[in-house]
Amino acid sequence: MEIAQKMIVILIAGVLTENFILSKFLGICPFLGVSKKISSSLGMGLAVMLTMVFATIFTFPIYTLVLVPLKIEYMSTITFVLIIALFVQIMEMVMRKYIPPLYESLGIFLPLITTNCAVLGVAILNIGGDFGFGLAIFNAFCAGLGFLIVMLLFSSIRERVEQSDIPHALKGTPITLIAAAIMSLSFVGFTF
Amino acid sequence: MLLGMCPALAVTTTAANGLGMGLATMFVLICSNVAISLLKNIIPNQVRLPCYIIIIAGFVTFVKQMLEAFIPWLYDSLGLFLPLIAVNCIIFGRAEAFASRNNPLKSAVDGAGMGIGFTLALLIMGSVREILGSGTLMAGTALAMDIPGFKDEPIILFVLPAGGFLTYGLIIAVMNKIMKKPARDISCETCPSKSVCKKYSDKQESK
Numbered sequence: 001m002e003i004a005q006k007m008i009v010i011l012i013a014g015v016l017t018e019n020f021i022l023s024k025f026l027g028i029c030p031f032l033g034v035s036k037k038i039s040s041s042l043g044m045g046l047a048v049m050l051t052m053v054f055a056t057i058f059t060f061p062i063y064t065l066v067l068v069p070l071k072i073e074y075m076s077t078i079t080f081v082l083i084i085a086l087f088v089q090i091m092e093m094v095m096r097k098y099i100p101p102l103y104e105s106l107g108i109f110l111p112l113i114t115t116n117c118a119v120l121g122v123a124i125l126n127i128g129g130d131f132g133f134g135l136a137i138f139n140a141f142c143a144g145l146g147f148l149i150v151m152l153l154f155s156s157i158r159e160r161v162e163q164s165d166i167p168h169a170l171k172g173t174p175i176t177l178i179a180a181a182i183m184s185l186s187f188v189g190f191t192f
Numbered sequence: 193m194l195l196g197m198c199p200a201l202a203v204t205t206t207a208a209n210g211l212g213m214g215l216a217t218m219f220v221l222i223c224s225n226v227a228i229s230l231l232k233n234i235i236p237n238q239v240r241l242p243c244y245i246i247i248i249a250g251f252v253t254f255v256k257q258m259l260e261a262f263i264p265w266l267y268d269s270l271g272l273f274l275p276l277i278a279v280n281c282i283i284f285g286r287a288e289a290f291a292s293r294n295n296p297l298k299s300a301v302d303g304a305g306m307g308i309g310f311t312l313a314l315l316i317m318g319s320v321r322e323i324l325g326s327g328t329l330m331a332g333t334a335l336a337m338d339i340p341g342f343k344d345e346p347i348i349l350f351v352l353p354a355g356g357f358l359t360y361g362l363i364i365a366v367m368n369k370i371m372k373k374p375a376r377d378i379s380c381e382t383c384p385s386k387s388v389c390k391k392y393s394d395k396q397e398s399k
Contacts, residue, residue: 022353022354023353024202024272024353025198025199025201025202025353025356026198026202026276027198028197028198028201029197029198029281032197074253074256074257075253076275077249077252077253077256077275077278078246078249078250078253078278081245081246081249081278081279082242082245082246082249085241085242085245086242114241114245114279116279117198117276117279117280120275120276120278120279121272121276124272124275124276125272168368169365169366169368169369170361170365170368171368173361173364174361174362174364174365174368175361176361177357177358177360177361177364178357178358178361178362180357180361181354181355181356181357181358181361182354184352184353184354184357185349185352185354188352188353188354
């Protein structure tokens, strides 16, 4: 029962109140770069969600079982970056070999994820919070879900913005950022 | 000015934070540029990206420990974003585009130049947000001052995440207006990582 309660809190925090993009500023580059079309933002969102979950599955045990007993917690950044880079490479190879259709749609986003701060961010946050292994994975999943939802909503807004007539100086990046600001403001509403 | 946005938006709630983050990034940028340009003939081409990642993450860990020991308040306020310097696209982009092709001296100068630009941008963002959002400037340092008018009635919006997006968007818009340049779009053509990006090379092949 207590676990279920914790899970609900994590779900709401990950998707709404503590959203990775809009209140923690993680993963802004793909958020602005790949959100022009709904289809590509769906692909990117799914790829990020998948990587977040698997990155946690690998980094969490390595931190608790290897780094902590050896008292080298300060090596966590290096270790995590390497694990994530390695994992993304392996995932790309496996996908290309065994699930070509999925690779066609998600594959192009995978190299970009290596330097995505949201994935490293979730790995670091998970070891900082007082989660067990299971809850850490669930937390990563919810963070990814929040990322996916915001990507989808934002790409729909952007498809409309592309069509509209806006002042010249605001075209391109500025109007995108201002749209993101308004969206972020609406998500603040969930907090208070 | 479109790279390394996550820290630019997240830590610039005060000018001092922006300055600290900028200097930390600059230090890592210079060190990793020099190290990579020294090692460029030893690192095999196929595994160069993982090698760069290790070098950069190593320097980030160094900076993180130094700050924790000597400037704890900055370490606390930068928090999560300090280790995240390791995946900052600016550092990665310069390593790939410049340091891997030039000598150590040139790379150090390039790192310093890029770092100063990034620090300035963060400082400007931080100042605007701090003045409007909390009515102070450089709070927590020796230069702290209050801004009359904003101190009593701060616009809280600007220290919220939304204010980060808004300030950044407006600053770029003002710069576009001043420079009268056509708006730059975020696309594969303008992406600084395009030389290593698989998506980009696939697109070029299919053309």
